[in-house]
Amino acid sequence: MKKLISLFISLIAILNLSYGQFSDEDAFMLKDIHEFALKDSKVYHWLDTLCRTAGPRLSGNQASYDGLVYAEQVLQSLEIDRTFQVECQVPRWFRGQHSLDIMTPFGRLPVRSTMLGNSLGTDGKHISGEIIELQHLDSLDNTVKDKVVYFSRPMDPGLTQTFHAYGRAVDQRVYGPSRAGKFGAKAVIVRSMASQIDTIPHTGVTVYEEDATNKIPGIAISTFDAEALSALLTKGPAYAHLSSTAQPLSDTTSYSIIAEIQGSEYPDEIILVGGHIDSWDLGQGAHDDGAGCMQSIQVLETLLAMGYTPKRTLRCVLFTNEENGLNGGRSYAEYSNANNEKHIAAIESDAGGFTPRGFSCTAHEDVFIEKLTKLKSFETLLEPYDLYIKKGGAGADINPLKSQKGILIGLRPDSQRYFDYHHTAADNIDTVHPRELALGGAAMTSLVYLIDKYGI
Amino acid sequence: MKKLISLFISLIAILNLSYGQFSDEDAFMLKDIHEFALKDSKVYHWLDTLCRTAGPRLSGNQASYDGLVYAEQVLQSLEIDRTFQVECQVPRWFRGQHSLDIMTPFGRLPVRSTMLGNSLGTDGKHISGEIIELQHLDSLDNTVKDKVVYFSRPMDPGLTQTFHAYGRAVDQRVYGPSRAGKFGAKAVIVRSMASQIDTIPHTGVTVYEEDATNKIPGIAISTFDAEALSALLTKGPAYAHLSSTAQPLSDTTSYSIIAEIQGSEYPDEIILVGGHIDSWDLGQGAHDDGAGCMQSIQVLETLLAMGYTPKRTLRCVLFTNEENGLNGGRSYAEYSNANNEKHIAAIESDAGGFTPRGFSCTAHEDVFIEKLTKLKSFETLLEPYDLYIKKGGAGADINPLKSQKGILIGLRPDSQRYFDYHHTAADNIDTVHPRELALGGAAMTSLVYLIDKYGI
Numbered sequence: 001m002k003k004l005i006s007l008f009i010s011l012i013a014i015l016n017l018s019y020g021q022f023s024d025e026d027a028f029m030l031k032d033i034h035e036f037a038l039k040d041s042k043v044y045h046w047l048d049t050l051c052r053t054a055g056p057r058l059s060g061n062q063a064s065y066d067g068l069v070y071a072e073q074v075l076q077s078l079e080i081d082r083t084f085q086v087e088c089q090v091p092r093w094f095r096g097q098h099s100l101d102i103m104t105p106f107g108r109l110p111v112r113s114t115m116l117g118n119s120l121g122t123d124g125k126h127i128s129g130e131i132i133e134l135q136h137l138d139s140l141d142n143t144v145k146d147k148v149v150y151f152s153r154p155m156d157p158g159l160t161q162t163f164h165a166y167g168r169a170v171d172q173r174v175y176g177p178s179r180a181g182k183f184g185a186k187a188v189i190v191r192s193m194a195s196q197i198d199t200i201p202h203t204g205v206t207v208y209e210e211d212a213t214n215k216i217p218g219i220a221i222s223t224f225d226a227e228a229l230s231a232l233l234t235k236g237p238a239y240a241h242l243s244s245t246a247q248p249l250s251d252t253t254s255y256s257i258i259a260e261i262q263g264s265e266y267p268d269e270i271i272l273v274g275g276h277i278d279s280w281d282l283g284q285g286a287h288d289d290g291a292g293c294m295q296s297i298q299v300l301e302t303l304l305a306m307g308y309t310p311k312r313t314l315r316c317v318l319f320t321n322e323e324n325g326l327n328g329g330r331s332y333a334e335y336s337n338a339n340n341e342k343h344i345a346a347i348e349s350d351a352g353g354f355t356p357r358g359f360s361c362t363a364h365e366d367v368f369i370e371k372l373t374k375l376k377s378f379e380t381l382l383e384p385y386d387l388y389i390k391k392g393g394a395g396a397d398i399n400p401l402k403s404q405k406g407i408l409i410g411l412r413p414d415s416q417r418y419f420d421y422h423h424t425a426a427d428n429i430d431t432v433h434p435r436e437l438a439l440g441g442a443a444m445t446s447l448v449y450l451i452d453k454y455g456i
Numbered sequence: 457m458k459k460l461i462s463l464f465i466s467l468i469a470i471l472n473l474s475y476g477q478f479s480d481e482d483a484f485m486l487k488d489i490h491e492f493a494l495k496d497s498k499v500y501h502w503l504d505t506l507c508r509t510a511g512p513r514l515s516g517n518q519a520s521y522d523g524l525v526y527a528e529q530v531l532q533s534l535e536i537d538r539t540f541q542v543e544c545q546v547p548r549w550f551r552g553q554h555s556l557d558i559m560t561p562f563g564r565l566p567v568r569s570t571m572l573g574n575s576l577g578t579d580g581k582h583i584s585g586e587i588i589e590l591q592h593l594d595s596l597d598n599t600v601k602d603k604v605v606y607f608s609r610p611m612d613p614g615l616t617q618t619f620h621a622y623g624r625a626v627d628q629r630v631y632g633p634s635r636a637g638k639f640g641a642k643a644v645i646v647r648s649m650a651s652q653i654d655t656i657p658h659t660g661v662t663v664y665e666e667d668a669t670n671k672i673p674g675i676a677i678s679t680f681d682a683e684a685l686s687a688l689l690t691k692g693p694a695y696a697h698l699s700s701t702a703q704p705l706s707d708t709t710s711y712s713i714i715a716e717i718q719g720s721e722y723p724d725e726i727i728l729v730g731g732h733i734d735s736w737d738l739g740q741g742a743h744d745d746g747a748g749c750m751q752s753i754q755v756l757e758t759l760l761a762m763g764y765t766p767k768r769t770l771r772c773v774l775f776t777n778e779e780n781g782l783n784g785g786r787s788y789a790e791y792s793n794a795n796n797e798k799h800i801a802a803i804e805s806d807a808g809g810f811t812p813r814g815f816s817c818t819a820h821e822d823v824f825i826e827k828l829t830k831l832k833s834f835e836t837l838l839e840p841y842d843l844y845i846k847k848g849g850a851g852a853d854i855n856p857l858k859s860q861k862g863i864l865i866g867l868r869p870d871s872q873r874y875f876d877y878h879h880t881a882a883d884n885i886d887t888v889h890p891r892e893l894a895l896g897g898a899a900m901t902s903l904v905y906l907i908d909k910y911g912i
Contacts, residue, residue, distance in 0.1 A: 162891075431872060433872060
């Protein structure tokens with residue numbers, strides 16, 4: 001059945017081509033968009049400045065506001081019709097200091113570790129416990145009481161798409177402390193969510209579920225150290241000693257930034273491009289997701305520079321608080337719904353500033369096949385840039401817009417290097433290639449142009 | 457017309473799908489090939505060892521033989537039916553020492569430079585001359601007599617495919633010294649063939665044409681220094697002072713290595729995978745082209761590990777002397793033609809160890825449309841890996857096989873970073889990502905499997 005649908009869609013796409021729906025003008029426009037990206041766009045310069053001057057932008061910290069202010073300055077430099085803010089409350093979190101010592105049968109194992117985001121600390125005390133290694137959340141039982149649970153399931157290296165491997169492993173980080181706490185564990189150690197064996201620990205959100213009574217700390221160790229720990233645990237018992245001053249702070253007010261160019265013919269049909277301006281607090285948030293924010297601005301920069309007059313309303317949205325709350329995405333959808341808006345399409349870039357491979361998309365089931373078929377028809381024009389259109393996830397910030405029944409689209413860059421840097425102190429501007437970054441923005445601009453011109 | 461052909465080909469591909477030419481077994485095989493690449497292949501380890509133990513492998517130098525010996529050891533470790541060598545004469549070249557001083561109206565401009573490969577030196581003497589900047593070979597005339605010609609045309613940054621930009625700029629390096637010499641110039645400076653502005657000089661072959669009587673030295677400067685020189689030349693005259701001990705040495709004997717698994721049903725139909733084992737002498741030749749060699753071995757490694765019995769004869773060929781002579785490719789074709797062999801397909805990997813995007817192919821015009829159509833039919837199985845099949849170049853080493861009327865195929869990795877390293881001291885193992893490298897080999901293995909099973 002899947003094959004039949006895909007055959008049907010391909011046939012439609014080809015028939016559209018043979019019917020000559022698209023003009024040479026479109027092909028030239030896409031060429032110009034890519035040329036502008038590679039020769040004239042300021043996207044890399046903007047990201048460089050964001051990374052170097054604002055730095056790690058965890059929701060509610062000073063850098064997060066510095067980042068918002070800088071991004072707004074960039075947007076204003078483009079002389080956009082209208083920029084505005086949508087406010088929301090965001091959680092704040094204090095990482096503080098921590099220490100993790102692991103004693104094995106052969107002595108102390110030095111590990112490179114980082115507290116999981118939103119984790120509670122130890123109130124300045126030291127926690128000690130025998131390490132119990134598990135691979136799955138559902139292996140938890142009462143035997144972990146008073147122990148330190150170590151979740152060691154790797155991201156599957158055999159999957160070609162690293163995001164698939166991430167999706168199948170990340171439950172250990174997100175729910176590990178919450179679930180292990182219910183069985184009386186003292187703390188949770190998690191193998192970092194990384195595609196390779198290296199010495200960099202990865203943070204990322206952990207969530208205490210509503211029924212969590214025993215909220216225990218969570219900490220990640222690098223994949224190299226995880227391999228060492230697992231190997232040593234086959235030789236005899238090991239013990240963890242943990243202290244941490246991490247703690248949640250009171251919520252505060254933040255905001256998402258919206259820049260808008262009103263449509264000349266269908267101002268009520270909104271096409272959104274966006275990324276999230278917040279990041280984790282270890283690195284500069286270059287790939288995650290300064291890249292997506294600056295690429296979204298690049299879309300407007302490019303179309304303005306070309307003197308293109310959009311028929312539909314184009315919006316660039318820089319969401320706050322994706323990493324530890326999603327309150328930026330939620331509050332934007334609430335604002336939009338309250339104003340009876342209709343996003344006919346939303347494109348999020350939140351998978352790194354690497355060479356774009358294509359787009360994945362989703363929509364409300366009532367409209368999905370229709371929208372996907374239309375979107376696939378653009379593939380003939382995207383083919384010179386080797387960009388595909390596929391079914392798949394779109395983006396965490398734009399998902400709340402699904403009820404508006406537009407199409408939700410995620411930019412899909414090459415994923416091989418993403419989890420070398422994701423949520424680490426290495427997610428810095430030096431890992432971003434200027435051409436790869438700009439090509440991602442060019443891919444988004446191309447799709448926005450086609451959706452604006454032909455509707456969806 | 458192009459559109460019609462492409463429509464026709466796409467229709468054929470789709471009809472093949474709907475006719476169910478391929479089985480689920482094929483899809484599982486491709487999945488297993490990719491999983492093996494990412495989890496079990498030794499390809500990265502082999503490349504690492506080649507780079508670190510042999511190092512820069514310019515034809516005829518000791519390292520080039522060390523590399524050949526190591527590669528043969530790797531092949532023998534796979535317990536391949538038969539390995540043999542095809543000998544050829546190769547030129548040798550001695551880089552020696554050089555100095556380049558550029559005096560501008562404001563004083564000395566420090567430049568990072570490297571002699572072009574195969575360039576003559578200055579016989580230990582100093583050459584001096586006023587610098588004349590030109591953008592094109594056909595701008596040369598008698599006014600360059602006794603001057604130093606500076607070819608400054610950049611690789612066009614606006615092209616999405618860096619190889620296209622390279623192809624349009626590299627005539628300055630290949631023919632600059634030969635052509636400028638005819639007009640009495642003393643030496644040639646060339647802007648490095650690089651996609652970005654940086655401080656790394658790129659070598660690469662320069663060719664003295666048969667009618668060249670005045671063979672003058674050629675030297676490349678980094679793109680950053682080229683920008684500076686061009687800017688300063690607008691302020692007044694500048695002068696170059698060059699000395700170099702570069703010189704050609706006598707030819708010597710080298711060889712290409714061939715490893716073969718005989719076909720069980722059609723032993724006379726050969727499918728070749730290959731790369732070139734030689735490199736320039738500045739870096740380790742990691743991307744260019746240690747990667748392609750080790751990926752070609754990975755093809756055999758993978759199929760052997762899976763217990764796959766090829767119907768056709770599979771050959772892995774590691775060509776010698778691609779960089780400064782192409783004698784490995786030529787002598788292999790001569791050997792093959794003398795034995796009345798028929799290569800039904802040849803796949804070369806010589807564009808870097810980056811994430812594969814697809815394959816480009818060419819063939820003798822008598823058979824091209826037929827072969828391309830057949831090859832395109834495999835796209836439905838390659839689609840989960842986002843690999844395309846397109847018309848285009850294949851590879852310098854396999855081109856001499858065109859008269860055998862098989863299809864010639866080039867692996868096309870993502871090209872954005874290739875010309876950051878190409879022919880420089882930076883082309884080292886630390887710039888190769890293990891997953892990206894292995895995926896390139898998996899793409900080649902997948903195509904070899906399909907061609908072997910279904911013919912072409």
